[in-house]
Amino acid sequence: xxxxxxxxxxxxxxxxxxxxxxxxxxxxxxxxxxxxxxxxxxxxxxxxxxxxxxxxxxxxxxxxxxxxxxxxxxxxxxxxxxxxxxxxxxxxxxxxxxxxxxxxxxxxxxxxxxxxxxxxxxxxxxxxxxxxxxxxxx
Amino acid sequence: xxxxxxxxxxxxxxxxxxxxxxxxxxxxxxxxxxxxxxxxxxxxxxxxxxxxxxxxxxxxxxxxxxxxxxxxxxxxxxxxxxxxxxxxxxxxxxxxxxxxxxxxxxxxxxxxxxxxxxxxxxxxxxxxxxxxxxxxxxxxxxxxxxxxxxxxxxxxxxxxxxxxxxxxxxxxxxxxxxxxxxxxxxxxxxxxxxxxxxxxxxxxxxxxxx
Numbered sequence: 590x591x592x593x594x595x596x597x598x599x600x601x602x603x604x605x606x607x608x609x610x611x612x613x614x615x616x617x618x619x620x621x622x623x624x625x626x627x628x629x630x631x632x633x634x635x636x637x638x639x640x641x642x643x644x645x646x647x648x649x650x651x652x653x654x655x656x657x658x659x660x661x662x663x664x665x666x667x668x669x670x671x672x673x674x675x676x677x678x679x680x681x682x683x684x685x686x687x688x689x690x691x692x693x694x695x696x697x698x699x700x701x702x703x704x705x706x707x708x709x710x711x712x713x714x715x716x717x718x719x720x721x722x723x724x725x726x727x
Numbered sequence: 728x729x730x731x732x733x734x735x736x737x738x739x740x741x742x743x744x745x746x747x748x749x750x751x752x753x754x755x756x757x758x759x760x761x762x763x764x765x766x767x768x769x770x771x772x773x774x775x776x777x778x779x780x781x782x783x784x785x786x787x788x789x790x791x792x793x794x795x796x797x798x799x800x801x802x803x804x805x806x807x808x809x810x811x812x813x814x815x816x817x818x819x820x821x822x823x824x825x826x827x828x829x830x831x832x833x834x835x836x837x838x839x840x841x842x843x844x845x846x847x848x849x850x851x852x853x854x855x856x857x858x859x860x861x862x863x864x865x866x867x868x869x870x871x872x873x874x875x876x877x878x879x880x881x882x883x884x885x886x887x888x889x890x891x892x893x894x895x896x897x898x899x900x901x902x903x904x905x906x907x908x909x910x911x912x913x914x915x916x917x918x919x920x921x922x923x924x925x926x927x928x929x930x931x932x933x934x935x936x937x
Contacts, residue, residue, distance in 0.1 A: 654929050656891070656898035704893070706797075712833050713931045715797040715893070 655706035757885030769854035794843035795834035798930035801894030827862030829936030884911035886926030
């Protein structure tokens, strides 16, 4: 998974392009896409980290002043610790790291909403993208 | 060499200075803070002229406005601008929204402004500054961008409406929501200087024509 992210190419606008082979977790054409980030090993009962990568598309850039956060779905089975932390990886990309504690081995499914903002010269957009991530747990 | 040595030293200092500046975020500032508020005469949505100078002796709040900006929408529907103007105008404060969007830019259309004023039950006029001269004279950069003018006509607050840059009041920096305009007006009402006089505004950029 790390190799996929590290090997990303760039689109015409200079943005790091998401992994070409993987379907995005969420996308709004011409505005942004959200992809799965590199996943470290995760053990049941331990605090694990999941990462999602936001990429602004076309003329848009990531709004660096926006308080990005991940809001877990109320019915989510996996407890999530806090709203996540967002780090910019340049003008066009940022990574949201979500901490969670899986109760059992198997697959932990994180479900929630990524609150995000991207802007162009003409306008800003605030979006709430539904994200679902399946994480293998040992 | 006599000439070169001090030149190299100056160049080194300049480079060191620029490096440290680049590493730290600049403190928020405003070109009009502490200065007389630039006067203006603008027309409201009905075509009636409104002059700032006609409110001499009153406390005035200016709100840079764009109904197409999602931060403005959030602020007026769930955030700090839902009722601040209504509460403050009841105490005698004058509240003026100003749209400095140029023709053809987001949020400039008359109908869109009229609809927003109705939908959000705005108790104050929206003034049109299509040339952007008033916005630029105040250094307005964002929507919303707030300015508070005291009874002497001096700008005593410039910046954001609050410390929650999502516009929803749901992500306050430091954990506690602070409405900076309410705080500035409370300071003025108490006869003291404004404690937080300048903050960094958030939201959309003002859609100036050039």
